[in-house]
Amino acid sequence: MTDFLLNRQPVTLAKTDPDLTVLDYLREQAHLTGTKEGCASGDCGACTVVVGELTDQGMRYRSLNSCITFVHSLHGKQLLTVEHLEQAGALHPVQQALVEHHGSQCGFCTPGFVMSLFALYHSDVAPSREAVLTALSGNLCRCTGYRPIIDAGMALLEQRHGDAFSAQIADIEAELRSLETPVLPEETKTDHVVGFWQPRTRQDLAKARAQAPDARYSAGSTDLALEKTQRLANLNALIDLSQVAELNHISVDDKGLHIGAAVSYTDLEPALLADYPEAREWLERLGSRPIRNRGTLGGNLGNASPIGDTPPLLIALGATVTLSNGQTERTLPVSELITGYRKTVLADDEWIDTIHLPRRQPGSQMRAYKISKRFEDDISTVCVVFYLETDSNDTVTCLRAGFGGLAATPLVLADWQDQLIGQHWPTVAVDAISRTLADALAPIDDVRASARYRIQVTANLFRRFHLETTQPDTRTRVHTHGGLDHA
Ligand SMILES: Cc1cc2nc3c(=O)[nH]c(=O)nc-3n(C[C@H](O)[C@H](O)[C@H](O)COP(=O)(O)OP(=O)(O)OC[C@H]3O[C@@H](n4cnc5c(N)ncnc54)[C@H](O)[C@@H]3O)c2cc1C
Ligand code: FES
Ligand code: FES
Known part of the structure; x- marks a missing residue:
């Protein structure tokens, strides 16, 4: 049973396909056709709706792409459509x-x-x-x-x-609170919404997993829903991770930032940019605002796509990932999670639980470069992230790089990195090192770019990183508190 507010109207959905999208629900069942279908893949925004949610800070409204959001994920929320904006005969x-x-x-x-x-x-x-x-x-x-x-x-x-909505917030909050309390996996399965589980705790998630070993995890569904809308797959057993409390939590301690796998990019933004402000452009170019309102690190890693933008960043920053089945957990470097094209080391009963980003070292430098045809909302042709630590003599003590779009999996070039250790960074032989980088790459030609282009641009990005981190007018050093000091 899924309960939500459709504008101000309480709705209860029972016996509805688990993979029914919000867009199909609106147009075909609720007959609200103001919301349009353009691409059905999250790319055009014609289907944008707003979802209101009760948070600790009160009501929060965010945009999302209704074509790639499953309607059952709206449980306990308010869905706002364009038809509702004009109130008492006045345009919003x-x-x-x-x-x-x-x-x-x-x-x-x-x-x-x-x-x-x-x-x-x-x-x-x-x-x-x-x-x-x-x-x-x-x-x-x-x-x-x-x-x-x-x-x-x-x-x-x-x-x-x-606006009129601000004046109604208290009423809307009360209406949301009065919706039926969240259903537990057992009830969900034996009750009406066959095949859609929305656990609220890690323990319930483990129960749901045990009940439905073949179910697919859905976090923001910004990758998964495309299997339905573009490949016409039936996703008839789904476990929604977006409400699992432990997976929606971010904490910071001396060791670093611990990010629940189902935290959206929008929620991750302040914490990530506090430690790594140079990642701003990279983050702002990951999808679009509605995609970042839903998409998650867990989904990006779980998708294990060679063109996912987060593995290069996480690898370069030395991140680790905890996998869990609710009873036991294991933690491994992100570079060891993805084993092949869309393949991970996850066991059948495991999920990606938490991603750990180490604290920033004083004096470290990083850059995240994304090359794509469109500035935002586009898949990377190449995504490269470099992270550098030097000592007081500017000698390289650590260089890590993550490369996306260059192989079937996110690439780590350990030998290439290691040759830089001990070298004086400002005077390293950039030409020779760029050449060894180019020689280590063997990408494919595809519609986005030729292999030659990918190799050339990656070598150029290394040159750019060197230039930006050695030229006095572009040089920035970041202290542990995250503040920037322009030298
Ligand atoms: C228009 C558009 C633009 C995009 N732009 C970008 C971009 O610029 N860069 C980029 O990298 N990606 C991009 N994406 C892809 C997508 O948004 C990201 O990969 C996102 O991080 C996926 O997260 P999600 O929560 O939506 O995953 P979902 O779609 O919910 O899940 C993706 C896969 O991971 C699995 N999964 C989800 N969570 C977990 C978990 N915790 N444990 C184990 N498995 C899990 C699911 O079963 C599924 O197989 C774009 C997508 C669209 C539609
Ligand atoms: S229809 Fe294009 S983004 Fe949804
Ligand atoms: S597509 Fe015609 S007004 Fe935008």
Whole structure:
């Protein structure tokens, strides 16, 4: 049984396919066709909706792609659609701003833009052009052009005075609290929602796993749902990890940052960037805002794709990962998790539980480079992350690199790295080392790039890393507290 609020209407779903997407539910069952289908793969934003959730800090609204979100994951939440924004005959300020700035022509993309801007309106970000661009990073428009839409977003942020929704928050919170309490795996299985488990604790997750050994884990479903929408697979047994408390927790101690596998990228952002501010661009280019609102490290690692962007970063930063089955756990370097194309060392009863990022060493430097055709919301052609520690004489004491898009698995080139240890970093033979890097690579040609291009660009990225970390005007050193000191 899945209970949620559809706008302000309580809905109970029973006997519904586990892999029914929010978009199909809205258009085919709720007959709310304002939400559009463009790509059905999370790329265009036509299907964007907003989901409201009760958190410790109160109500939180975030955008997501309804085409790749399973409807049962809405349990206990509020689903807001474009039909609900106009209230008492008045357009919502977002809609009004788009009208006033001529932000719509054919209108097909407009509901998606409206919902992304609605989520921005209800966020606490400071007004800036960057904030608008980030909020709209998952929305494509083929005919209006982005300038008027961005203008509308800017105007909106400058005049945020609260809307009809802000006035209703207390009522909505009460309505959400009154929804049926979360179902446990046993009840779920024997009751109505056959094949969809939404455990709330690690212990319940283990029970669900035991009940459904063949079920697929679903965290943000930003990879998994594409198996249904693009490959027409039946995902008839799903274990939703997004509500497991232990997997949604981030903690920091002397050893580092411990990130639950189901923490979304949006929730990870402040903690990651506090220690590794140079990762900002890399993170902002991972998918789009709606993708980062749902996508997780556990899903990226579990997917074991050669073009996943997180393994290169995690490998370069020396991260480890804890796998668990609820009773026993084991921790291994991220570089040992992925064993082949979409293959991991996970046993049948295990899941990825926690990712551990070591604390930053004083004086260390890192850069995360992503090469793709589109700035955001695009798959990497190559993703390379370098991490460097030097001593007070600028001698290399540690160099780690993670390479994505260059082989069937994320690549570690231990011999290539090791040759740099003990060398004086500012005067290393960059040409020769770039050549040895190029020689160590054997990528494939595919639609994104030729092998030659990938090799050349990777060698160039090493040169860039060296340049950025040795040229006085670009050099930045990071202290353990994460603050930047421009030398
Ligand atoms: C439009 C779009 C843009 C994207 N852009 C990028 C990008 O720029 N860079 C990038 O790297 N990826 C990108 N992705 C892919 C995807 O968003 C990421 O891989 C994301 O991290 C997946 O996380 P998720 O929680 O959504 O995984 P899910 O889809 O829920 O799961 C993915 C796989 O991992 C398994 N799994 C999930 N959690 C666990 C766990 N804890 N333990 C074991 N197995 C688990 C699932 O069973 C499934 O097989 C994009 C996807 C889309 C649709
Ligand atoms: S339909 Fe294109 S993102 Fe969902
Ligand atoms: S208004 Fe036509 S696609 Fe955007």
